[in-house]
Amino acid sequence: MNPFEPVSISLGGELAAVAERLRHCTVEVRGAGPGRGSGVIWRSDGLIVTNAHVATSARHTVELADGRIFEAELLRRDSRCDLAALQIAASALPSAESRNASSLRTGELVLAVGNPAEATGAFTVGVVSARPKPTDVLVRADIRLAPGNSGGPLADAHGRVVGINSMVVGGFGVALTSSAVERFFCGDKKRSIVVTLRRVRLRIGGLPAFGLMVVELEAGGAAHLSGVLVGDIIVRVNGKSLNSPEQLSDAIQAAAHAVSLEVLREGRREALEVALAWESIAEVA
């Protein structure tokens, strides 16, 4: 480096170079609607990761940084973790290098590329505002993001992807960590009956009791197939009264093939057998 050159000049040049590299592994994702989002080339054989809230259509097209446009196949979509996987028929693509987000330091530079409003491949710079713990699925950054950034990369100063930009909360960018993406791809080994639950307090036979109300059901999920309805309140699992949400998830993980639930439905108790079908959860890897 020229000793007389201001540091801001080399900084600017290097920033432009890493932005360019990051742009090459960022794609534009379009569905049936007018909106568009971003995606990251996760593997050079055409595997693209984006947000579930970006890939909401039956058909998607993916436009690469070099201008090529592909029809994409939706491999997997999980609205609870807000991730989706698309496959395009291409090879030797510039895939993203990833870095575990829990190794980030607070204050470290982060970079984002996305497609907000009319811009394509828009680049923003910020810092990690709070370092994620190894168990965290989100990384928060002081970086300017817009809706079209969703699904696009959050990367470190080397250009290594640490997360998928997913939300803006209070002006701060929130990205799903690279490890959340890895877990999503290798088919989270935890089982699920695919319901969203909410804690409720009840009185059963005059005594205070705990229950979990089903507020959302994924179509085709284990609970749905076994006849669970939205509004059911789960009060017992495998014959034991329920005291915590963990008790239910533990029972599901421990079960051989099924869990028996007792639910309150229209004020009456009903027994349901929920079969746990692994194969209902599509696997990618």
Next chain:
Amino acid sequence: MANTLIDFSNSLADAVERAGQSVIGVLEGGQRGVSGTLWRAGVAVTAEHTIRGRQEVTVALPAGGTAAASVVGRDPSTDIAVLKLAANDVAPAQFGDAAQLRVGHLVLAVGRRGEEGLSTSYGVISAIGGPWRTWQGGRVDRYLRLDLLPYPGFSGGPLVDVQGHVLGINTSGPRRSVLTIPRSTVDQVVKQLLEKGHVARGYLGAGLQPVQLPAAVQQTLADKRDVGLLIITVAPDGPAERAGLLIGDVLLAIDGNVLTDPAHLQATLDPDSVGKTASVQILRGGKPTDVNVIIGERPRRE
């Protein structure tokens, strides 16, 4: 490979880490905890408005774990409260030279999220001004305007330069802006709070309202101005009452400083004005009169 960029990224993280050794979390502050800064050994400062009404707080320490701290003084006018920590193994802040700051300099606001760890947001100095007054009458040495989005819980934490050196204490300003109380002002407030538990403010003991002066009266005044400050209340046995000021008198000037807004009076009632005699020009019965008032100390809110 990109060297300068990576060095820059690492130095920002280093600055946060270095400053973070002196940043504590104040668990009861605000709605979900705020930050505090070790100003000297065993003495921390935080944002007064976030711990109003508390005598004891729990703080999260940089090395992990929590400790008890007691509130030993508070100054709502600069939004500074001083805490004494039972734990004395927290390193006091290293200070930067705020006089060297220029518009465009990169700065970081550092906070501690309870026991979760450090938080930060970055920005630049967007404007620097001279001394100013908070609306509660606190005198602040320098005005620092930042282009920086504060991370939740930042109040009471430091504004640091790229070396992690503390430039001042951040608190929340209007419309989600950041107000930085510069180090020199915090120093003065901390000194007074440790000595007396509060910051003395001058006090007149009169409620004032700006009023339009009648045209005939304006003509009799040397500066022909049209506004004065009407006394609408007088505190019993306060400095104004003891000096014989009455409801209905109109204040025109204090020690030669023209008064057309109550803030002008606030500006003259500094901590060092307490106990001094001020010459107050008033309008009584349509005629200018001078009255000597011994400035008192503002009673403290309990």
